[in-house]
Amino acid sequence: MEVVPSSPPRYLYSPLPEGYIRLLRLLPHQDKHAPIQCQLFDYPLHSYVVGTHRYEALSYVWGSPEKPYSIFLDDGCLAVTTNLYAALLHLRDRFIERVIWIDAVCINQTDLDERGSQVQFMAEIFAKASCVIVWLEEEATSIHDDKTSDEGGRALEVIQKAAEGYCRTGMDEEKAVLALLERSWFRRVWVR
Numbered sequence: 001m002e003v004v005p006s007s008p009p010r011y012l013y014s015p016l017p018e019g020y021i022r023l024l025r026l027l028p029h030q031d032k033h034a035p036i037q038c039q040l041f042d043y044p045l046h047s048y049v050v051g052t053h054r055y056e057a058l059s060y061v062w063g064s065p066e067k068p069y070s071i072f073l074d075d076g077c078l079a080v081t082t083n084l085y086a087a088l089l090h091l092r093d094r095f096i097e098r099v100i101w102i103d104a105v106c107i108n109q110t111d112l113d114e115r116g117s118q119v120q121f122m123a124e125i126f127a128k129a130s131c132v133i134v135w136l137e138e139e140a141t142s143i144h145d146d147k148t149s150d151e152g153g154r155a156l157e158v159i160q161k162a163a164e165g166y167c168r169t170g171m172d173e174e175k176a177v178l179a180l181l182e183r184s185w186f187r188r189v190w191v192r
Helices: 082-091 112-119 122-128 146-163 171-181
Strands: 020-026 037-044 056-060 069-073 076-080 098-101 131-135
Touching: 056 082, 056 122, 069 082, 076 082, 082 131
Parallel strands: 037 069, 056 098, 056 131
Antiparallel strands: 020 037, 020 098, 069 076
């Protein structure tokens, strides 16, 4: 009889203590195509730490509701969207773990009570983060399209020069900035 390896069970959330949030520990891997491995842990948001805390917060667009990818979370698996999976692949370091708050993972989306109470903390979660990462998603054309990253880099360069007081741009630069600003992250209700 042939033994068929079983897939890991679906991740099961445990209840959060009052005033706590979950944080995701994104584990490093030297192979950028290796499966995403993470750990979740409870964190006291209202602790006596002054200023920012030692976690990052991810702001992104969920994209399609389909969840074709899975991440390994502690001893289980959690289905995630294409956009979140791409962000995690990009954010994962080769050698150092990162601690990140990500709404789709750190909040039990199937528990309406938890979701309701955690959403009330979101402004504080982002305000206390040591850094907020804005993931503008990858272009639909190709994840490895150099033209896309060139346009994004050019757009950021134009924005930086404008902030420094140098504002003269050409059509290519203006198109790059417009393409950046047309991404779906900028169309979210709370960004406008």
